[in-house]
Amino acid sequence: xxxxxxxxxxxxxxxxxxxxxxxxxxxxxxxxxxxxxxxxxxxxxxxxxxxxxxxxxxxxxxxxxxxxxxxxxxxxxxxxxxxxxxxxxxxxxxxxxxxxxxxxxxxxxxxxxxxxxxxxxxxxxxxxxxxxxxxxxxxxxxxxxxxxxxxxxxxxxxxxxxxxxxxxxxxxxxxxxxxxxxxxxxxxxxxxxxxxxxxxxxxxxxxxxxxxxxxxxx
Numbered sequence: 001x002x003x004x005x006x007x008x009x010x011x012x013x014x015x016x017x018x019x020x021x022x023x024x025x026x027x028x029x030x031x032x033x034x035x036x037x038x039x040x041x042x043x044x045x046x047x048x049x050x051x052x053x054x055x056x057x058x059x060x061x062x063x064x065x066x067x068x069x070x071x072x073x074x075x076x077x078x079x080x081x082x083x084x085x086x087x088x089x090x091x092x093x094x095x096x097x098x099x100x101x102x103x104x105x106x107x108x109x110x111x112x113x114x115x116x117x118x119x120x121x122x123x124x125x126x127x128x129x130x131x132x133x134x135x136x137x138x139x140x141x142x143x144x145x146x147x148x149x150x151x152x153x154x155x156x157x158x159x160x161x162x163x164x165x166x167x168x169x170x171x172x173x174x175x176x177x178x179x180x181x182x183x184x185x186x187x188x189x190x191x192x193x194x195x196x197x198x199x200x201x202x203x204x205x206x207x208x209x210x211x212x213x214x215x216x217x218x
Contacts, residue, residue, distance in 0.1 A: 013182070024062060031060035031067035038074060047090055051078060051097050058101030061111060068105065072098060072112055079122070088130060095123045124149040160217065167214025173207030 038053035057071035079094035099119050102112045110116070128146040140148065177200055185197035 013179070027060050027062045028065050028067070031057050031062065031065055031071075034060060035067040035071050035074075038071065042074070042078075047078060048093065051075065051090075051094050054078075055097035055101055058098075058112075059104045061105040063111075068101075068111070072101060072115065075101070076115070076119075083122075083126075088126060092123070092126055092130065095119055095126065099123060120150070120153040124153055163214045163217040165214070166210050170207045170210030170212075170214055174204060174211055177204035177207050 034053045034057035038050045038057060041047075041053055042050035054071040054074045058068045058075075061068045075094050075098040079091050079098065082088070082091035082094060098115070102110065102116055102119065105111050124146060127149050128142065131145055131149075132142050181197065181200035181204060185193055185200040187193055
């Protein structure tokens with residue numbers, strides 16, 4: 001039986017859509033699972049485990065998903081509570097996890113960028129106090145150590161712009177090439193057209209390589 005190209009391409013389009021939907025669903029579910037595990041650990045007074053789970057929940061970032069935002073709020077709350085209780089190790093752990101989550105979710109934009117300045121300042125102050133208590137007055141003064149920690153935390157660890165762009169364009173090109181392979185590389189009977197199919201397949205592989213390289217090197 002012969003199908004029109006539009007009808008023949010429909011199953012492929014649905015399949016591609018289902019793949020991306022499945023990926024998005026997995027990210028969302030993993031984020032919610034880590035958030036729930038964090039809540040459970042916190043309720044059981046195992047704060048260190050809660051901090052770890054909240055940190056992972058932040059990393060399962062998906063635009064418009066609430067779990068990463070709730071996890072960031074939880075880490076911030078734990079750090080503030082620890083500071084009020086004078087529990088510096090817990091405060092440091094929560095702040096470092098929060099900062100790591102901020103950096104882990106960056107690409108061409110940073111979802112939690114508005115939190116960074118506050119987290120960096122608090123982390124610099126707590127680290128300075130810990131350093132001062134450990135090493136005393138040897139070497140740098142308290143003010144100089146605070147300035148040094150601020151300077152280190154202020155360093156720009158943003159992804160390399162070119163590689164981040166390569167990852168984004170590679171992903172978009174990969175998706176576009178798949179659709180081109182379906183619509184241009186196949187005839188009405190879903191048989192490959194030699195030249196268009198080869199070109200589209202090559203484009204798909206190149207874009208996939210750019211996507212992977214960009215993600216690895218950004």
